[in-house]
Amino acid sequence: MEAISAEEFKNWVDQEISVIDTRAADDFAQGFIPQSINIPATSQLPEYSSLFFKTDEDLLLVANDGEELAVAEELKKSGFNKLKGYLKGGFPTWKKADYPIDMVIDVDPDELMMDIPFDENLVVIDVRRPIDFAQGHLKDATNIPLEEISTIENIAQIEETDNLYLHCYVGVRSVIAASVLKNTAFII
Incomplete structure (x- = not known):
């Protein structure tokens, strides 16, 4: 190669x-x-x-x-x-080479909890598997498993004005999901 x-x-x-x-x-x-x-x-x-x-x-x-x-x-x-x-x-x-770069902003759980009451456009998407989501999740979070994040039906749920917070166990799935969504022209 x-x-x-x-x-x-x-x-x-x-x-x-x-x-x-x-x-x-x-x-x-x-x-x-x-x-x-x-x-x-x-x-x-x-x-x-x-x-x-x-x-x-x-x-x-x-x-x-x-x-x-x-x-x-x-x-x-x-x-x-x-x-x-x-x-x-x-x-x-x-x-x-000073070419353009992008990044994913990592937010601590405490910061998210402080943002929730004050951000009317805040949307939490939990990218864990449905079985994990069913065992416990943030109130009002939407479960869109990583395996389904790029489907047209799921992307259509996301509004341009939404401030997306992606959640998983350790951060790997949420970073993958963020990169997929950024690739589809969403700014998160």
Whole structure:
């Protein structure tokens, strides 16, 4: 697989080639290439990748420096055979080139609880599985499991004026969901 310079990578991104970023959710949230989707390089990489990407679509890869080939191999085992290449040097290369970045704002539970009474546009979306949601959730939260976040029916529920707060157990699913929604042109 080919290592791609930041400039060449940006040219591909500008042509709207899908970008999968396999860094940890915490790292991704602090800064990422706009329109990329975060699928951390864990045992769930094949499952989550197949939710949001087609195996026959062209893909660009952002991974931690030195992990690119192993991640590409995992993706290929799952049927993703149209990897154009990976960003040489990873996300720091993109940032150093001073290209646009996006981020996901992480909010502590205490801050969310303080915002609820004062934000009439606040919407909590719980991206856990229905069984987990049924065991307990925030009052007035809407359950849209990560596996269903990108369906037209669920996206249609989100108003442009909504201030979305995405919730899960540890933050991985919510960051993936945020990247998917940002990819569909929602600002969250």
